[in-house]
Structures are given as structure tokens and as C-alpha cells.
Amino acid sequence: MALASSAMTLVLDIDHLPAYLGYAQPIRPAHSLVFILVVSAIVAITIKAPGMNLIVLSAFLGHMAVDTGLIAPLSPLSFYYVQLDPYRLPFAAGAVLCAFAACLVLRLEKGKAIAGGQK
């Protein structure tokens, strides 16, 4: 789970790669709500681990809490840009809440598994 969270945090900045390679990169598509919705759907369909979507969301929000600059939160649907800085604290709070919620879900699932094994 910690590995998935770390990987998600790093994957979000892959959208810098075209700029590093010298290609024009007008938007940062991985820093959008559309991206996190698509990733959450893929995780829900493929991984199906309890709490995994909360971990992915926590990683996304944690990344956004420490990131800087302009993002288009609804890209590729809209290219209205927003400065990240005023939203750092809410993103950080959301990241912590999602991490706690993921831990709670994992503990509840573990408790169900233990109770199921005692029948």
C-alpha cells in the first residue's frame, strides 16, 4: 500500500517529461480532477483492494499540497488555470483524512477476515 502511494505521488509528475525533453507542454494533465477520477476508476476495476482508492486519493492530495504553480483542475475538459498555493492546506487536510480513512477501512476488512476465519 505504501508503495502504491509513493508510486502515485511520483507518477503525477510524469507530465513534466515532455517539457524536460524539449516539447511544448501547455497543460499538466496529471494534475487534474479528471485524471484522479480516471485513475480511481482503473484502480477500482483492476486492483479491488479495500481502501486502495482512498490511498490513491491521499497520494494525489498530498502531492497537490506540496506542489506549486498553475494547474488546470478540469483539464482536458477545461483549461481554466488555478494557482495551487491557496489550496495547499485543504489538500494536506484531505490527504491526511483519506489516509486515516484508508487505515480504518483496512482495519475493518482485517477484522472481518479474522472474524470470518473464526466461524
Ligand SMILES: [Zn+2]
Ligand atoms: Zn506535481
